[in-house]
Every structure is written in structure tokens, then in C-alpha cells.
Amino acid sequence: MKNSLRQMPVTITLIVICVSCYLWTVVQGGSTNLAVLIHSGAKDTPLILQGQCWRLLTAGFLHIGIQHLVINMLTLYFLGMYVETLFG
16 A cells, blocks of 8 residues: 555645645635635635636635545545556
8 A cells, every 4th residue: 555655746735735734724724614715725706806816726726525535535536546557
């Protein structure tokens, strides 16, 4: 298992970033709190139209609730393992 994790550095890095962002939102007041999510960089069309284009990127790292995080990280793990094995 240790060897396979070393073969997927991008996937593991993305998972660590997503889990870290999730924990940050929990500490800030909850991952289901809309104000916390907006403050943390969630996609908000009016704010994007005002020039906060970075929200298009940061929104991909935020998750609403533990179920959302777990399902997405499992999917990322298995697809990432496949893609990193395929492309190196």
C-alpha cells in the first residue's frame, strides 16, 4: 500500500487539500453553513461577476457535509489511481 501511495502524488495531494479545507470550514462554523462556505471561497455568481474569479477554482475544494467529502474523496482516490497509473 505504501508503494502505491507514492505512485499517486497528485491524487493524494488533492485529497489532503480537500480534507484540510473541509476541516477549516468545520472549525469556522460548519461545513453546511452558507456564510462559512461563501467566506471560504464557495461559488457565488454575483461575487464572481464582481471580479472574484478565484472562486471558480476554490469552490472545487469545498464540500457540504461529511457525506459529500467522503464520496468525492473515494471517487477521487480510485479515479486518480487509475489516471496516474495510466499517464504516470
